[in-house]
Amino acid sequence: MNIPKQNLRIPGPTPCPEEIMELMSRPMINHRGPEFKELLFSVTERLKQVFQTGNDLYILTASGTGALEASLVNTLSPGDEVIAAVTGSFGSRYADMAEAVGASVTRLDFEWGTDVDLETLRQALQVQPDVKAVLVTHNETSTGVVNDLEAIAAMVKGEFDKLLLVDAISSLGCVPLPVDRWCCDVVATASQKGFLTPPGLSFISFGPEAWKARKSATATSFYFDLEAAQSYLEKGQTPFTPNLSLFYALDRSLDVLLGEGLEETYTRHAYFADMTRRGVKALGLELLPRDHCASNTITAVRVPESIDAKALVNTLHLEHNVVVAGGLGQLEGKIIRIGHLGAVAESDIIDCLEALGKTLQAMGFRA
């Protein structure tokens, strides 16, 4: 299949710089040899810099959901009480995953488009003193909402001393998430979001409190066992054959990211998010999220009632080569989502906004 290059404005996979993509074609090496050992150590150390953590960190050959599964099976046992803060489709899925490992999950459901209400979370923690872990989605990709993880972590760790498991798939590397400063015990993310690389690897940081939980956890997975990951890492290996091509790409992308500087990367994401939000509003459209919690990696836009959302997405794709995402779950047909994370150029956003404006006009929308 020969698919022409698109203005890919979904929330990942993101377009990746050519200098990084070229490395995907490099020849295979022995994944149990000295060259891979050096590569694994080097990439792991630099990932820790992006995570801003001294915690253990593992690279898994799996999508981000694999790292989320690792966060659960390495800390929980069937019957454990868990609170899941759900602000959208991905938060709900994280809760489903905890249920799949047998945890007794209390779901705190917040209206889709709003962020976690701290007082509601505090009350839930007060009511359930035996809760073992709290699950939080840092950036809810389905609603374009970023949760105030710093405040949530301060409460979960500072006031209640519970294990904090964070889905940071569409946030890490794009918006501030200093893992150690905020005391996040387990943080999971993936290669195809903020990391300028294709999908296929996920990353998980695992702190001392998580290791304590690991000792008594009876949920199991052979593939996502972080004790095995640790014992192989000590030898400079992964337990199972790793995705070498993505390691080559990541080796370069981490240089690019750290070369730019984390603060600069966050500023760049804030800039493109602001540009997208202003542009969308200028077209007469409304954002789904409240302003205070609008995400810097993805913008969720309400589709006017007179417009068929599916037709809008298809027309943008077929007539303008602009690929945006539709709504998930209860938001299907009600929103479109514009990704602006990873390697974004100003022209990508302008092109997307122009195409959106023209298409809406052609579909009869008047602001």
Next chain:
Amino acid sequence: MNIPKQNLRIPGPTPCPEEIMELMSRPMINHRGPEFKELLFSVTERLKQVFQTGNDLYILTASGTGALEASLVNTLSPGDEVIAAVTGSFGSRYADMAEAVGASVTRLDFEWGTDVDLETLRQALQVQPDVKAVLVTHNETSTGVVNDLEAIAAMVKGEFDKLLLVDAISSLGCVPLPVDRWCCDVVATASQKGFLTPPGLSFISFGPEAWKARKSATATSFYFDLEAAQSYLEKGQTPFTPNLSLFYALDRSLDVLLGEGLEETYTRHAYFADMTRRGVKALGLELLPRDHCASNTITAVRVPESIDAKALVNTLHLEHNVVVAGGLGQLEGKIIRIGHLGAVAESDIIDCLEALGKTLQAMGFRA
């Protein structure tokens, strides 16, 4: 890191043809869009041709071990009786994995270097009428032994009607494995062995008897749930973000494999295996496996007692740019393993044998 191209003679990852590797650099697309749908359907259908199966088949973003985990969590429940035929390190690992999901595993341990003894397996099945599944490693990568899967399957299915789960990671696409003709219920393999592509994807076929077992199975994994894989496949999607780059490569590699023809591919593997075995014997070395079960994808060679196996592997690498694998587990320091699967050129084998001869001579070995 800039690692020069090696004569990579390990049993996977294998060197991949340049025309396939080039596709790894292609731009990202929407994994929930029409282009990926077409790609997924097309690749899945052609994989079924290589598996020679009409069974359901799923592509997982994970190493081969992930597909093995899927084979177990989708068919077994804690307490289920399982027989594992163990002929080496990978057979032992498959048994470990079944134990990790809570199965009660009877291990039939065969001497490393020999294949599964059919009579021993028959007796075990007679003694344990309540066995739910039999685990078999088709090609045992750690010992260079290929098991007679056709005969094993005829017994397990024909005489005892038990579920047959097959680790075909280093065999499928290289040696005959007609999944439906041999009635193999579940067969798992990976992208970096016979498929001319890098590691990062695994493939699993799942037949009607396996689906029956799925209904009562209570072992769980969210990431490796094949019911979710099925419901997304019906939409032309995968449940989680797939490794797009490897799909691009696989799209081409399947054309190459099916263009060559399966029989021709098997013949080619037999030819290079024969060449390797003869060459090794001509150097005065002995094979680990008996002749009747020597693998066509990897040759395990006994290291003479006077020779330090680790030094031999290192010298081949550092002085001759030839990368072979050492022994695993109880065979560490006792054998080396030469891979000859995937895209092998005659010159690769000759170069490897020449380097081996020279290195052994320099180390003082006289046949």
